[in-house]
Structures are given as C-alpha cells and as structure tokens.
Amino acid sequence: MTGEQIIFLITAGFTLGSGFMVVTTRNLVHAALWLVSTLFGVAVLYALMNANFIAVVQVVVYIGAIAILFIFAVMLTRKDLRENTPQINKNWWAGALLAALVFAGLVFLLQGWSGFSKTGSALPSDFDAVGMLGEALVSPNAYVLPFEVASVLLLAALVGAVYVAFNKK
Amino acid sequence: MVPLSWYLILAAALFSVGLFGALVRRNAVAILLGVELMLNAVNINLVAFWRYGDVTTMTGQVFAIIVFAVAAAEVAVGLALVISVYRRRNTVVADELDMMKW
C-alpha cells in the first residue's frame, strides 16, 4: 500500500465519520461544525486528486461562507434547537433502509462499469489547471453560457433569499 | 495511485449518509445539512472523473464549480425559507410545516 492510499483511507474515514456525526448529532451547532470537518476532509481529497483550485475553493466557499450561513441560520431559529425534543423522525429506520439500498444499488451499478477500477496517470509537471479552467469558462465554444448563467443564478438566489426571508408584511 | 473505484465508493457512501440525514432529520436546517453532504458527494465524483479521465478537458472541474454555485444558491434560498417560516410559524420542524394542504 502506498502512502497516498494510506492518506486516502484516513481522510475517507474521517470524512465519513464526520458526515455521520452531521446527521446524528442532536445539537445543531455541533452538526454544522461536523459539517465543516466533513467538508475539510473532502477538500483534502481534492488536494489528493491534484485539483488544487477546487480544494481551496471548497474551503473558501463551504467553510468560509456556507458553514457561517448555517450557524447564523441556526442562531436565528433557536427555539427548535432545544435538545429535549427528538431530532429524528419516528420512522427513521425507513430512511436508513433507503439510504443503505441507494448505497448498495450505486455500488452494484458501478461495479458493472468497465472503467470502475481505472487508475490515473501523473499530471504533467507544467500542467496549468487554473489557466485552462479560465479559458474553458470564457471561450465561446466551451462554457461561457454556464458562466453567465451562474451569475444569473446567484443573482436570483440573492434576490429571492432577500425577498423570502425579510418581506415585511 | 488510488484507483477510481475508491473515490466512487466513498462518494456513494457520503451520498447515502447525506440522504439518510435529509430523510430522517426533523429540523429543516438539519435537512439542508444533509443535502449539502449529497452535493459534496456529487462533487467528489465530478472531480474524480476529471482526474481519471482526460485531464486536459476541464469539464469535470467546470461542473464542480457550477455545483458550488448551485449549492450556494440552494443554501441561501433554503435557509431564507426556513427563517421566513420560523418567523411566521415559530417552528423549524419539518413535520409541523403543513400549511400547503393542497
């Protein structure tokens, strides 16, 4: 087993463990903090895949903004944070069963795929991922439309969220 | 080098954990936490397919970034809805939100 595989296994265990804590912790602020550690684990996985830009963006967007937003939202809706009420549905077993089935189904489906256990090759040493990403985002025959639509999507999210949350009646 | 299958299995497991959270949590904020996990599982897959496919095609990374934008929009509007409902109904328990009967 190579060092990279060991790092992967440790990170994967950490990520999944934290993810499990996210969905089971009773205290919602703790759940949000566990989400942070899950997302950090995912960022490490991106770094392991040499996707530097995505790894840093993961930390910037998820830990820097989305986790903060979650904690703020938890604080703004504090009443149901009390830990004495049950946090889990009565028929949680059905959810667990469904999740397990989805996992089993996904693994079963993927196993039949020919590229399942593919291994990658090392990246060329002068590989400029960020530059290529920039070019892909703005060149007319690549992703310029999604690029602009993302802007509209963010605008819609901003306007919608402002309108929904604080429309004074 | 880690084989692609490891990443795919991890992503599937993370997706299932997120799905479990989204299905069973009663608190609407916690449901959105579960959805975040699912979106991250998707992103792991996208980046893994970029890395193990043709690295000179940036499709996987571009899609991953767009998923970031979608996740941001989803969280922004979702939590705004939760806050809005909380201000009117004083609850964020999803089972108790039954205003829309029809």
Place this chain on the structure above:
Amino acid sequence: MNFWNDPLKIAADWMEGIFVGWGMDAVLAHVLVAFLGVFLLIAILMVVDIFLVWVERKVVARFQDRLGPNRLGPFGLIQPFADIIKLIIKEDTTPGGADKVVYNLAPILSMMSVLILWAVVPIAPVMLGVDLNVGVLFLIAAGAIGTLSIIMAGWSSNNKFALIGGFRQVAVMVAFEVPMLTMLLVPTIFASSMNMNDIIQGQGNLWYFALSPLGALIFLVAAIAELGRAPFDLAEGESELVSGFNIEYSGMKFGMFYAGELLHAMTFGGIWAILFFGGYRFFGLEQVSPFLAIPIFLFKALIGYWIIMWVRYTMMRIRIDQMLVFNWVFLTPLSFVLLMVTALMNALLKDASLWIYGLGMFLSNVVVGWIALEIARSVSRKQRESVEGPKNLAEAPH
C-alpha cells in the same frame, strides 16, 4: 552554490544526508527535514510575535506621548517575556456551561489560521514557501478558518457578550472579505497568475502599487477590518461588549487570540508588501543573498504593520451600522468598478509600452477614486443637510 547564497538548501541537504546515513528512508528523511524547516520557521515567527507585543506597546506609547515599557531590560525588551510568563502561570478558567471541546479548539484554530498563511509567503528568492498555484486564494481559505474560530469562541463561551461580539466580528469580517477578494483579483490580473512568487516576479519593473494605488488602499482598509482593529474594532468594543468574543478566555488561551491578532497584523503587512510593493524585491539587492532579501521583506512588512498601527491609534471607533454601510454601499461597489476598469485597461493597453501601460493604469485608478470620492461627498452632504437642514446662504458654496 554556497552557504551565503542558499543557506536553507545547504542545511537541508546536509541534514538529509545525515538522516539517510542513519539508514532512514530517503522520502521519510525529506519529509522530516521539511517538518524541521517548517517548525523552525514557525518558531521564529513566534519569537517575532513575542517582540511584536513589545513593538505594539512601544509604538502606541509614542503615539500617545508616553514612554511605554522601559523598566525590564534595555528599552523594556524583556517585558514581553514577562508577559508570557504571566500568561503561563495564570489560571485557565472555563466558564460553567461552556462547550468544552469547541471552547478549547477555538484559540488553537485561531492561531493556526494565522500561522498557515506563511505557507505561501515567499520571504526570499530561495525561500519561496510552498509553490502553490492557487496561493492568493489560499490566503482567503486560511482566513475562513480564522472566521470560523471566532464564531466557535463566541458561541461556546456561554456568554451573551461573547456571542454578540463574535457575531458582530464575523459579520464585519465576511462583509469586508468581499472588497478584499476583489482586490486580490487585481494583482492576479497583472501577474496572470495566482502564485505568490509569480506576483513578485511580475513586479520586476514596476510595483503594482504604481499600477493600482487605489487597489492597494482598498486592500489595506479591508485588511484592517478583517483584523478587527480600530477604527473597525467594534466587535471588541471594550466599553460596550467588555471584550467581544474572547471575553471568557484567560491565561494562555487568551494569549493565543492576542498573539494571533498581532501576528495576523504583521502578516497582512507582509502580504500587502508582496501583492503591491514587490515583496522581497529591492532594485536587485535581493539577488545578492537571502541574508539581504529577508531583512528587505521584513522591513516592508513592518512598514505595513506600522501603517496599520498608525491607523489604529489615530482613528476613533465607528459604529457597526456606519461601518457595514460604508462597506456595502461604498467599498464593495468601488472595488467592483475598479476591477472592471483594471480588466478593461489591461486588455486595451496590452501591447503598449510599459510606461504607457503604467501611466494608463495609474490615471484610471486616480479617476475612479476621484469620482467615487465626489459621489460619496455629495451623498454625505445630502444626508447631513437632511438632518441639520441646508446651511445658510452665506456659507453655502457658490
């Protein structure tokens, strides 16, 4: 290659040779040496940090026409060590009802978020730090962990004032991160790279400050707000919130927040120097020896730090509503306009000579800044007149 030109490489090779000689695996030896190097750098930073306590106290004393620490050792230089000993032998109290794990994790993460900034800081031509192709964004990522640590400290202390202070600080930090991110894009455009080394290399002929003085200024304002220092220190607000998010911390845990803030300020001075003032560059002097390059970089960083202190001890605290309006309504739109103008000018003047390019950039910055100030002036005059009524005719401008 001799010791004078590249001391770190020589030392690292020598130590790796020793470790391999002991029968250690080559890769492991390399990692171990890298670990020792990182440890050395951070240990030096902590020593610098201790002296920053002295610098800060001495400088504030001079600003306020006092002497500052002068009893312990020459010029009071031993004073910070006495402070450290005091912090160590103080009792670490934990408030009842605090969330122990989160409470103890917060100061550690706060310090770490500052220390890892130095991973991408090039301090000399041969000491480039980690050669990360996303270096600029890494700074923001490290800052994100700092923001999180503040919210953790505020929430876990089980104290209303800590919670309010933490929330205010986070609101301010996220608000001012927008102009900061935008201004980080300006050197990125000039250098066509997010790598900190490339940004320094790109300033061989002209510092980016000459190309974008307004950008440097906006970055500094955002950095001061990010640090939570006066005039943007309302989260600390000793008179209103007692001390903000770190109110319940004592002993060394408080020391971590305090030392982290000082080191953060100096680090921002260094980053400011790298992004806009050429980092370790000084008319080719840096190529002579790292023993010259490091003092040059340190000097520039300390000048940035001194400006941050100067602002801190000169300005009064402004209210949080004024501050956030200032950011969202003035600084953020201004930084976006500046970014668009910079991108446009960069494309238009791409083939022009260096001097025309520099002059065009500089003039566009000046024009944008002037227009913004004029708009701000007329808006604030209208606001003032709506409060106190128009001034009488004799005073009115013709």
Place this chain on the structure above:
Amino acid sequence: MNEWLYVALFIVVGLIIPIGAIAAGFIFGPKKPNPIKETTYECGIETVGDTWVQFKAQYYIFALVFLVFDVEAVFLFPWAVKIGQLGLYAVVEGIIFITILIVGLMYAWRKGMLEWA
C-alpha cells in the same frame, strides 16, 4: 512530490505550537475551579436570562450577500488568470458577469437590507 504535503506540515506544526503553549499554561498554572469562579462575566452584575439571545435577521443577510460574492470570486479567479492572454471578449464577459451581480447588491441595498436597523 505533492505541494500539499508541505501545507499539511504547516497545518500540523500550526496546531502543535498553540497546543503546546496552552498545555504549558495548563501545566504551570494553578487549577482551583469553583462554581463562583466559573460564572460568566457580564458587566459586573449577575447574568440574566438565556445566553442564546435572538439575533437580528440582518446577520443572515450579510452572510448571504457574502456567500454570493464569494462564489462570484471563485468564478472570477480563473478568469483573472487568463484574461491577459485572451481577447477583449473575455473581459467583456467578465464585466457582464460582475454587472449582473452588482444588480443584486443594488436590489438588497434598495430594500434597505444592508443597513443595520
């Protein structure tokens, strides 16, 4: 070797040093906790009521606007790296992108959401 290894070293050392400092404080400092000492400090009088005060909704708006512009910056960084080599069209696309988001900022401002009160 992967450059992230060095970043990991920085993270590890960056954790070790503050932990060591706090541990030193833990070892050398006195430890005599009692319930009175552990009460929270608020302005010199006894704490009243619940710690979890209700927050202004404006905090959420600030975090929200920040999130939107954070993601925007994520799109703009690759753009900024590349526009030096690409033509004017790339710059114009970026300017359209930014302008659309400034409209959102203007909307939030017009709704009075960016003010404190």
